Structures are given as structure tokens and as C-alpha cells.
Amino acid sequence: PDDNFRNYFSLNTLNRCSDKRKDRGWLANKINDANTRFVVFRNLEVLATKLPKSSSMYRYELGKIEMKPIETILACNPVTIFLGLVQENRQVPLTFKEPALFAVDLSTMSEEDVRALSPGSELLPGYPAAMQLLPAEAGIFAEARSMLAWHDRYQFCPTCGSSTRLEEGGYKRECANLECRSHKGVHNTCYPRTDPSAIMLVVSPDDKRCLLGRSQRFPAKMYSCLAGFMEPGETLEDAVRREVEEESGVIVDRVEYHSSQPWPFPASLMLGCIAHATTETVKIDETELEDARWFNRPEVVQMLTRQHPQGLFVPPEQAVAHQIIKTWVRRTANL
């Protein structure tokens, strides 16, 4: 992709300051600092405000709440994540006086009470509503939502079944059972989980066509890249080959990495690739796909620009699938 290209959900102007996570005093001070702001969630829906001039598809801004109005509820220890310090320019060293941002889970409050924290705000459910957030804030949302989704689902120790408690600014959950094996050695049970997934545009042996498919769950007439979760003990490249063969019967040889995208529903890491096929016969896995077929570049251009005669289209620019497709279409050699 071109040099300045950035996937949606990737722009995050925070410095995570991971070395501060273990410093409880520092974190407690920051929570009480007048410059600190809180990004608020309720049942994994984020508090956001519609921008006055909303002609763009990016028409919501994250609600950023001061500590005062949530002081009493913070005293009840809701899940609170230290997201980082605002750092607009990475070349300028941090002073640690920069405003801090936290995420807080206010699911114990009513929807009305949460919305009242910021006049005119709404609670945006996850996908696709959250893709209307300003791109400059989408990475903050991605960090916050995937962390809160982890705390929501991982309240018990998978090794011994005991309850766990939040540590390190939310970046760890420690088992309450002092005898538990999780307190010794190298393992991953107490750290946030991220699921690597392969997403790939399969291109034909002559590079003139690409394979797009649709699952039953897609909006009508939308086609996209194939995708699948990586499995233990395989490379990204082999995951691409395996998922393409499983879902479409097509054999892939060379795999080119394109770009990556965090996908916080709940916590995937999309690893985008272009996959070069050596065969063309399509035999779809009907449990996963409803259709998959080859499209030539002119048709894909129509789908990207929403000018396809049958109304077919691909996902919007917020999806890495869109960006991979665009990269391939722009390689005009065969157009």
C-alpha cells in the first residue's frame, strides 16, 4: 500500500506508557488529575456525540468525560483501563504531564444516566455503528473496546476456575488463588487476548480477476475478501492457503502481506494479504459462504465506487478488505 496509508481503527494518538501500568500511585494520581478524561462504555456500547456538520460518514466524536460527574461510581471500582497519555507528536518526548485517557465500564448505570453525562450524546453499538467515529479517534475506541470485551469475558482463571482481579491499569487479570500455577512461569492466561486472523484477496493465476465471496450474514449484494482465524502452529501464509482452500477450494501459492488492522469485535487482529492462486475452480464451503466467484478489475471498480449495474458492492473504506481490493485494482498493468 502507499506510504501514508492507514487502516481505520489504527490511528491512536495515545502513548500507552506501559511502564506506568505497574505504578498504582501514579495511576491513582492520574485518575484524579483535572486534565484526565474518561471514555465511557455501557454493555460495550460507547458514548459518542454527533458532530454538528455531519455530511461525512465520520460523524461521531467520542464522549470524553471528566472525573467529577462519575466520582461516586468510580468509588465502586468499575472496570477502568489506562489507555495512555495524549501525545500528538511522537518526536517530542513525553513529560508525563500530558492529559491521560481512561476507559470505564458503566454497565451498572442506566442508559439514560450514562447519556446524561454528555448532553446530546448517544451510545453507539459496536459494528457497524462505531465505524462512524472520527478516524483520528477510532484507534482509541479499538483499544478501549477490545480491552473491555476481554474483562467482560475473562473474569475467571482458565487454569483453576478461581476469580481474577484487575491489575496493571487493566492490562492484566491476576488469579485470586495464591496456589494457582498461573503465578509461575511463562504463560498467557492473565494477559489480554488478541486473535490473529487472515483476510485475503485471492487473485487469479493471470492476475486479471479476484475472488470475492459473501456469507449469509452479509448485507444483501455485498461481496468481500475471504477471511478466517489463524490456528495454533501455523504461519500467516499457511493460514491464508488453508482458509482459501477450505472456503473456496482454490489453491494458493505465493502470499503477499498487505497491512494489518485491529478489529475490536471483540479482539481480532486482521492480517491483510494478497493471495496468488494457481487454480480457478471454485467449490464453496456452504456452511460458511453463500457464494464466491471471480470478478475482473472493471467490475471490481464498479463495486468499489457503487456503480455496479446489479448493485453489487464491497465493504466501505473502514474495512481492510476495501483497502486490499483497492491496492490490487490500482496495479493497472492488466486493467
Place this chain on the structure above:
Amino acid sequence: PDDNFRNYFSLNTLNRCSDKRKDRGWLANKINDANTRFVVFRNLEVLATKLPKSSSMYRYELGKIEMKPIETILACNPVTIFLGLVQENRQVPLTFKEPALFAVDLSTMSEEDVRALSPGSELLPGYPAAMQLLPAEAGIFAEARSMLAWHDRYQFCPTCGSSTRLEEGGYKRECANLECRSHKGVHNTCYPRTDPSAIMLVVSPDDKRCLLGRSQRFPAKMYSCLAGFMEPGETLEDAVRREVEEESGVIVDRVEYHSSQPWPFPASLMLGCIAHATTETVKIDETELEDARWFNRPEVVQMLTRQHPQGLFVPPEQAVAHQIIKTWVRRTANL
């Protein structure tokens, strides 16, 4: 990297046949099939046999056991994973008559009894001993060991704390509590966990030097690429930038993907990159590193070939770090 290049732990001649995992009858038949073989583990150590002519660094072959000698212990339901069917050539469609390979956890047996299953065999502890396995079998080991490590650590449902039971040939653990939220909607608690990690060779602004570091835990005189776990809500490229800055204070701009490697200790996915620095001042994070400094190409060649005057060296060819370093050294423009 060059086209035929393959990282260690990536060669796996099995077809995982994920569509068969839900078919209990098919799996039960395969377990009892005379052509089926079992890769055997005890406390995550794998049964392996030293090859007679063992001049190479790859001197162990996986033990592959028939069903008969472990029939009685299989009746006690040890953790058993369906690894796949042997498929030497991906171009030839499967007949499903191919020999199957399973992994089985025999930790309830004594070390002597396990070793007696295959005369002259040994139990290879994980890292670094397992890097002596034949490269053609290292991917099978990676799949098996990361799956067994997951079953070992994830016996309880992280959402409700109930016990879980193995399903889908070992690729799923389902919560025994029928009321549990894990039975509804999209989530990841019942699937194997893979931790994406960034591993990167940082190269200087003039591309003449690279940054190598060492942690206290390394063998004396070994230097390697910096590395770190990816965090929720970030891209691979940003994880590279964050970890480099955290560990060395160096600022990275452009990030080039190199290749990926499964690292089954216990279940990482190494995403190898070349990271282009814009600054040179090194300030190490002393909790993680003991040293990090810039090396020029001639010195790195000495380290790769173990001819460095002070005896410094880099990891062996089995590590993706070695491969990334080699790729960069071979870009001879500035050599």
C-alpha cells in the same frame, strides 16, 4: 525473503481437515484405524528418537506410535488432538483414506512407561531442545504442542468459572454450564489462543547498522532482534514502533513485513519485520534488556557465522530473528 524460504516450525505436511472436526463418528473411526499414528507428549515434552547418523543439528525424529500399545490409556480419555491427514502434495486432492495423525497427552503415565512405547526414544523438553527435530516435522510439533499447552492451561471457562470439555477433535473447549453466555454469540473463549508478537530488526537511518539487544535470560554473548507481544487495538506496524521505543528509546518510522513463524512456547505467532529507525540514541529498558547496540554489516556477518572476535553471536537458523538478520545482511547495497 527469497521465494522458497520457510521458517522453522512452519513445515507441516498435514491437511488439518477442519471440516471433519465436528464429525465424532469419523474421528472415532480414524483413532481406531490401523494406519493412524500418535505423537506422544508427557508434561509438554515430546517423544522423539535420535537419528542414527546425527551429524546435522536436526537429529531427532518424532515418535509416531500405533494405537494398540496405548489402547487402554486412550480408554481413559486423555487429551487427544486430531492434527490432520498426511498430504504430501497439496495439488493432489485428498481421498480421506490418508493416514491420520493425532497428538495425545500421556502425562498420567511415568516417564519410563512413555519412553518404553518407542525403544531408544527420549522426551525432548520444549525450547531449545525441540529445535533439533527434523524441519519437515517441526510444524507438526508446533501444532501439537501449542494445542496441548492450551488444553493444559484452559480447563475452566473464563466467562463463568465452570469446567469445560474438549470438543471438535480438540479445537474447541465447551463450557459445561448450559446457562453460560459462552454458548451464545461471537466470542473467543472456547477456541485455542494464539498470541501475536512482533519481532523486528531495527535498522539505522542510513541502513548501515542494525540494533540488536540481549535480555538477562539469553545465553551469554547472544544478541537478537527486539520483540514484544502485540496489544489489543493496535496494528502490527504500531506494535513494532511501540516495542522498539519502549525497549530501546529508538523511534521507528517505516515497517516492512518479513515473514511469520509459529512459536509453540506456549503459543505465539511471531510476525517478523524490518523496522526503519529515524533516531539513533539508545536508552534501554533495564527491566527487559541488559544491553542493546548498533552493529554494522561486517560485524553481523561475523555473528551469523560464529566468527566474531569477542564470540558474540545471533540465534540459530531455526529462529525467525536469524532469518530477518540474514535478509538484511544480504541487501548488499551498503556492504
